[in-house]
Amino acid sequence: MLTNEEKIDPRVKRTRQLLQSALMALVEEKPIDSITVQDIAARAEVNRATFYAHFVDKYDLLDYTAREIFQARLDQRLPKNPSLTSANLRLLILTICDHMEEFISHCKPVAQMNEHARMFLQVQPHLYEVLLNWIEDAVGARSAAAETAVETAAMAASWAIWGTAFQWARSGHKLAEAQLVDQILALLESGLGAYLREEARA
Amino acid sequence: MLTNEEKIDPRVKRTRQLLQSALMALVEEKPIDSITVQDIAARAEVNRATFYAHFVDKYDLLDYTAREIFQARLDQRLPKNPSLTSANLRLLILTICDHMEEFISHCKPVAQMNEHARMFLQVQPHLYEVLLNWIEDAVGARSAAAETAVETAAMAASWAIWGTAFQWARSGHKLAEAQLVDQILALLESGLGAYLREEARA
DNA sequence: TCAAGTTTGTTGGTTAGACAACAAAAGGGC
């Protein structure tokens, strides 16, 4: 449900992958603003018109890429069927922090980061979905009234994590990452205590 | 003249590359004979019909791949504009030996190597072209009569190198590679002595 | 400020690759 793979044409998958890789490579070389669509298409060895068949502009691709990378990172770190436990929550927070840190390091003039906030915002919806699934799974069958409570909890938690991590990363993460994670985790454990499992399955 | 790049459609280049990579990967996993076109197409994430649009069968792809790999290896090792010197000749021989060695290591039942000789034979024409260019370059302007002499020299040398390297590799290279190269080189230096440069430019 | 050069979107015509379906050939048990 989270992952909609739905038999996608291999050519489409391939082209998007090429464009993503090209962008990621270019981002290492020069500031994002000086990268042109031409650059990306050339590096990806894809026709420029093909670029526009998939993304409206450079930033659209950047958003898409940010989402994909975050999703991959999360899949890689979390266990197969994660449930709402302290350990998983910690992993989730840690992953967000790492993600933010890496993306910010690619913004050459770090000061202009706010202009690129859109890129960072991409991960929040996914974060929300993950938390929502975890909580729903922990609660089991629920009434319509309880459902909104669950959604709100997931929403609040997702923004709490996202915002804190974002601020931490943009401030040059003066605090140690582990410490930050502990602090966020402590807060969430209070707020979500009702749904938390006592270290159940994975 | 040696490299005919002639603006090839990126899709074609990409597909061939994918098929090549897929084959190379599969060759590491199981004997060549048990690899099917289906396997290759699946691994490359390319439609099976597309495979047949480029190659007549599995062995055709194998031939093509062998040529490409050898060419890449040679380009990588030799200087930009190589001329006929002892040093370059040594590099050429060494490269052939390495190439043979690696390809043979992929033939699971090493005994059946002769059935795959076709694959190894792919490199000889290229070897011939390289030698021919070197010698022609060393000779400069020449008469029609001299030209055939040059062609024959290149032909003989190419087969000498190829055959020796092939036999060496198929016999489990009991001789040390460096020793073999020295020996071939000594022979060629006698035969091609007239064309050899005294370590001129690169 | 204007001209020369880039980059940007967009278009229409063309080709490569995807895909499903098929009959024919090749294994491989029993």
Add this chain to the structure above:
DNA sequence: GCCCTTTTGTTGTCTAACCAACAAACTTGA
């Protein structure tokens, strides 16, 4: 021998990607 499964080529239709060409928007620096 036979049947049953897999693999092989091949075909036709559809669509993604290519490419050249275009006008519009934007840099840049003379």
